[in-house]
Amino acid sequence: QQQVKQSPQSLIVQKGGISIINCAYENTAFDYFPWYQQFPGKGPALLIAIRPDVSEKKEGRFTISFNKSAKQFSLHIMDSQPGDSATYFCAAFGQGAQKLVFGQGTRLTINP
């Protein structure tokens, strides 16, 4: 119930394309869903986050879509650039769990 399942494990997208990473959760007590971006040799950094009272949040080329009834959320990267090549983690937090639960990560490669 504390798991967050993330797919795909790896993704290759051409420059200018749309990158889509999906996550699903079971625990309905989760109420905060951040996405983290991690470059090689660095720690994860918060990219964008959403709460379940909205279905979509957009920041620049990054958009989170949230489907509360399906218990799924996804990250869309529009006009993907080689600089977006990194590992992306979805996560979830609930007051009951008192901790961030991370997905397994997606290694994204943007080909020039």
Next chain:
Amino acid sequence: DSGVTQTPKHLITATGQRVTLRCSPRSGDLSVYWYQQSLDQGLQFLIQYYNGEERAKGNILERFSAQQFPDLHSELNLSSLELGDSALYFCASSVGDRDPYNEQFFGPGTRLTVL
């Protein structure tokens, strides 16, 4: 640069040994979190301290312990090391305690290799 510092950057040791990882949070942050990142387990939350007190515990083994000192830096102690403990260990910090909307800022990590 997140403002969170971790030392050492790399650590190579043998099975059965004990090591200490150190973390200094961002200035003003009172919470420190420890995470383990391995290839097969992903990012796993270990433990959180807030202003010197343990606040939340995750999948932390009994061989592992942590503490947060009065100057707010934290240490993660790993003992009786096994091959499977080889991983990246991240420290993160945030301003607050239980508020999930306080962003966690991650340090660069310590890569532990147990031979």
